Amino acid sequence: MASQQETDQQVNDGFVVDTEDCEARELAYRERGTSRPITVVGNPVLHRECRDVTEFDDRLAALIDDMFASQRTAEGVGLAANQIGVDLKVFVYDCPDDDGERHVGYVVNPVLEELPPEDRVLDDSNEGCLSVPTAYASLARPDYAVVRGQDADGNPIKVRGRGYFARCLQHETDHLYGYLYIDRLSKRDRKDALRQMEEGTPRYAVVAND
């Protein structure tokens, strides 16, 4: 029988409170976790939709810990489970917004909420990805995003962000449906990003492609 569990993310009005105690919370996750190498473009796990999480157990909590540890090692602002080779819909983030406010959290089974067209303001900024190491490209995305999903106990949660943090939420959700940001670029810009990757050397451990 399931007991009433204390959830590890605080919720206010349905939205996760992800700006409080960021330092302590991020440290607690990554100290329990183990850092793993990052998968890169070409690895099949990055190019297909991940499986929905159906078991809200200790293994899920341990995965989230490992993802925070890996994110820190690779100096990322967000990380999806398939970026450490795990075929499950989970992402974590440690990302500043445009006001410099830090957001720390995770979402299980994220779904990006559709915004009404009149609310869509595109922001054209530089984007990069741990799975396309050393490459950057300019990409227009809506400057506001809401993601619905679940916490590690299966409770429904929502996360919202603006500016750079909204970009992060969209980028990480894309990962879990098999899309990299370079898939949203023009052919020419995509090719340029892949060339940047060829010419650079990642500062963290990556999984070699076959």
Ligand SMILES: [Zn+2]
């Ligand atoms: Zn990425």
